[in-house]
Amino acid sequence: MIVSMKRGASREEIDHVCRRIEQFGYRVHSINGVERVVIGAVGRGDLTQAIEQLESAAGVETVVPISQPFKLVSREIQPARSVIRVNGCRIGGGDFTVIAGPCSVESEEQILATARAVQAAGGRILRGGAFKPRTSPYDFQGLEVEGLRLLRKAKECTGLAIITEVVSDSTLEMVAEYADIIQVGARNMQNYALLKAAGRLDKPVMLKRGFASTIKELLLSAEYIASTGNQRVILCERGIRTFETYTRNTLDLAAVPALKELTHLPVLVDPSHGTGRRSLIPAMARAAVACGADGLMVEVHPCPENAVSDGPQSLDLEGFARMMRELEPYIALWKQQREAEDASAADAACRQ
Amino acid sequence: MIVSMKRGASREEIDHVCRRIEQFGYRVHSINGVERVVIGAVGRGDLTQAIEQLESAAGVETVVPISQPFKLVSREIQPARSVIRVNGCRIGGGDFTVIAGPCSVESEEQILATARAVQAAGGRILRGGAFKPRTSPYDFQGLEVEGLRLLRKAKECTGLAIITEVVSDSTLEMVAEYADIIQVGARNMQNYALLKAAGRLDKPVMLKRGFASTIKELLLSAEYIASTGNQRVILCERGIRTFETYTRNTLDLAAVPALKELTHLPVLVDPSHGTGRRSLIPAMARAAVACGADGLMVEVHPCPENAVSDGPQSLDLEGFARMMRELEPYIALWKQQREAEDASAADAACRQ
Amino acid sequence: MIVSMKRGASREEIDHVCRRIEQFGYRVHSINGVERVVIGAVGRGDLTQAIEQLESAAGVETVVPISQPFKLVSREIQPARSVIRVNGCRIGGGDFTVIAGPCSVESEEQILATARAVQAAGGRILRGGAFKPRTSPYDFQGLEVEGLRLLRKAKECTGLAIITEVVSDSTLEMVAEYADIIQVGARNMQNYALLKAAGRLDKPVMLKRGFASTIKELLLSAEYIASTGNQRVILCERGIRTFETYTRNTLDLAAVPALKELTHLPVLVDPSHGTGRRSLIPAMARAAVACGADGLMVEVHPCPENAVSDGPQSLDLEGFARMMRELEPYIALWKQQREAEDASAADAACRQ
């Protein structure tokens, strides 16, 4: 942490800041510049607290942190990629994982038809919302428990694993009974009560990036889950809110290689929410594979035009199958690159 | 709702869309333009559903809603301003309401000293966080129930009403026992489980705008609370996230007169979160009064430098008292304008 | 400037960075932290260059500047407010300056009628576009020289000073013949060829903030003009581009007190472009006065419904007169505050 004093800060102000830094558990290392005094705080202490309080002290201009505030999810702490096994699929490891299904579970017929098509095309995990967070109170809010039961039925019929969204800490336990992976949606990325509850679970959690959250805030939310006790966290980039209105969100694909540098957790991409337009999904799915994502989450519906939600960004069953065929050569290149990386990492580990 | 077909959409596609529009409960009114066909849907039907499904239909280019999706909170439905009475204070009516207090309740000494200073300077409601949503899991998370008890004590000592934040539906009831107004924070503006729970409460709710939420999304979240049964909702503009980094958020003051046009609910402004910088608070507080806000929410701390959270955006007790004195002539102008508006509204009502 | 090395940076990398810092003219001051080495660069050197090159050096994680990159426009260098005199009006001094007029000059009748109404209502400077930057090539591009001649005529009739926009360095001289203040529009805020040309002029320049430019970038663009030789720069906040679509832009009023802390230059506010909605202009004009702006720039048209551009954000003549009357008590408070500030600044200067 570096504390930069204002030009003309008084000796008393500087001394006071130095004492405060020491109270937070750091050693002081001050630099007398031409224009101002800059004080380095060396060591480990209560970082966030210290930053906020020092910023409030008289004579201080800015306080700049040097260390990252996330620990458990950081690649600095654990360089090796986390691999999360679900239903035989190594998410974050050597398998490119495709999650697909409708926005909402609507009926037995709909979810079974979708599940069969997802499985036939090579998907491994079925998505489907039973509890739906909707912007308007007058929109369909999901089949709730009935939706969970239908997902279980689809699982029994196809062998696909199930992921579904949880929208409050009070319904988490029920959802966890049915799901193989719990999804925390974008709007709840900073619902800390929910994150902590998810951290006490013995199930993988997929955490979607909030549409106005930075990469670092996403990692801090993952840290909530991990620090409460659950290390099996999967991240998902799904687009951020910008001034562009042609697409529903702006899919931030650079977040994928950026996250892979910063964290050992797996990173998926959701091109459905990421674009909001069916016609753009296949191109962005290819791009996601090419930039190193660990998998995809895609919305698929037997008849998007009748979907109770998110139809415009859902592929139909044939469109999904076609996209999966087109992805094949890209996934083959992805596997080559993954193996090359693993070999070089093993090599590096050997040499140490 | 207006459905614009693609250039060259086929007769079958157009007929199909017309049939779908009728199924949603609308009458069809189609216009053959030079370049394309445009279909008006007249009447009242299932709007959101219809929009999404029609956008997915073959041959459709765009679907544009004409009506607003919020009803109960809309000024089109209820032109007269809602006045919410708390502790003798008419929020949204003829009183300019100042809510002030620390970000977090930290100790009896801290909250009592602040409460007395708030009251002495003319504040009417005391804020203070007992459950704190924090970006990092390693930051102070609040005193919880002990914090609520200290707030009650401060109320007993000063007569100020109490507002405090609730962060999950499972702790709402407990918080409601202590608070006069329940605060739903910016990060939970789209936590619909919480909104519905707040809608079942017999207490005023202050809903803060999400930092990446539009004005219309704020109104839809208010509609969640109102449509569940609780009409006593207070809105609060507290800054949105933009590319500007000099301030913590960009305080969107134009949202105040915009909201006053769209809704009958009271609108407060929080210049502390809105700027993140103590030095900018007084100027933005004056601006909030001048543009017609119904009140302010400001962070105040006996010693911001020792605050466990939000110190850089908290005024000290003397700074708060000074700001309140400076605001006096602006509030006097505000009252004149409010009375003139009320007189002209009464006049208009008479003439009808 | 503070250079933070990566965890595990080698001795050679650290030494290399230290040598580079010295080459840029700084002294090295390094701090060995627990996790990493942090190197302070003390003195004055080639800042931007140094930051970029050091960020590229092996082993470097981040480089953080400590000093501001702007000098001439900074309040650190010149604490006293700059006052720019135009037509007897002290912009930035004790006069609250209202600039008003149509978006485009359309005809003699239109500009004369507007000018007379602006003058009658208390405006001091007439705006009007002769060269118009328009998003579509098919929109009206301005009357060009004929527009400039009509502005001169309006000046002769009313005594108002003239401000008009320049859109390229090649037409700057011609525009400067007619205008008392040259306006550089938001889209040209980073048109450096134009800024340098404006810097060689002996006329005040009003620089509007780019709709996606930070406060610091605005100051750096002002620095372009000042460092080329023209110190008479007036800044104008006119809204930034955000995700909110209800208003045309998000008026960043907090930029006003922020800029007043950072620079000695005058700061105006344009609530017309800042909101894009006529109905919001009066409230935001009051707010601009209240938060300490030095003046306003407002679009006014005899018949907004017939305006060739920006009608929806233009007041009509009666609306402008009404707004000016409503602003009077706010401007009176503004003058009191300005005098109090001047007295306390004089007092402080005396004591030194």
Place this chain on the structure above:
Amino acid sequence: MIVSMKRGASREEIDHVCRRIEQFGYRVHSINGVERVVIGAVGRGDLTQAIEQLESAAGVETVVPISQPFKLVSREIQPARSVIRVNGCRIGGGDFTVIAGPCSVESEEQILATARAVQAAGGRILRGGAFKPRTSPYDFQGLEVEGLRLLRKAKECTGLAIITEVVSDSTLEMVAEYADIIQVGARNMQNYALLKAAGRLDKPVMLKRGFASTIKELLLSAEYIASTGNQRVILCERGIRTFETYTRNTLDLAAVPALKELTHLPVLVDPSHGTGRRSLIPAMARAAVACGADGLMVEVHPCPENAVSDGPQSLDLEGFARMMRELEPYIALWKQQREAEDASAADAACRQ
């Protein structure tokens, strides 16, 4: 164009709007809804003007355009892709085009070394800035004419075509003497004087998306060039400004397939400015190929650590060669897909 009247608009207001619509050259088609009147304007007229003026008319709530405002660059008008030939390279056709080179031309040695490396690795066009638009006036502004001469020398030595940026209409002719493609940079995307000047040129123009410009605004700026007379326009996505600070910009790759739907012009991607971080460039280059871009523009420097500008986002020569090798299988897939598309387009044309 659809005009939606306010609830309770009077008969006079509605009639007045109908008359105005007819004056603009449209036929009126009005729909009496349950809550309000909606008026369709059918035909072809002066769109932008009509929208702005009708929005200003009494009783009007909103005006929604149905047609796109761009014509010449639209795929609705010309479905077949434009192919721009430069130096034997079919940009937008069957060649994936790689443009590479330093941010700034610094010296003969630097530009020749880079040019040879670019050519050896398979690049076809050399970039290099001679006139540099820089945020701070104190930064290096380019070698100007000397830089242009060095680019010509590099062309003679390697046979690479040259692209370089122009920053004002007054220097355009000189730049055009040396360059094979003229670049209009992001900051000048709405410098209309420059766009019109570029439209009078007999040279291809590469237009970079402004960092706060929408996809449609980019197309309108391209329309400026095309409507002035120059149809050879190449678009370039280079990242937009968002709240995310980890990357310098947010690379909006979904703009690539979106633009390919809307326009026949070629679309390149610049992953250097798009991310601002060297380590992210190769992943985003692969993603750009995979999502269907027509080529790449990448910053390369013999020693990024000594670059006078943009070092942190420049690859070194070896890094560039490695990236080009890694791209090979992706480009091979790209060519297959392009040929399949061409075959199916030819097929479709045959059948008509």
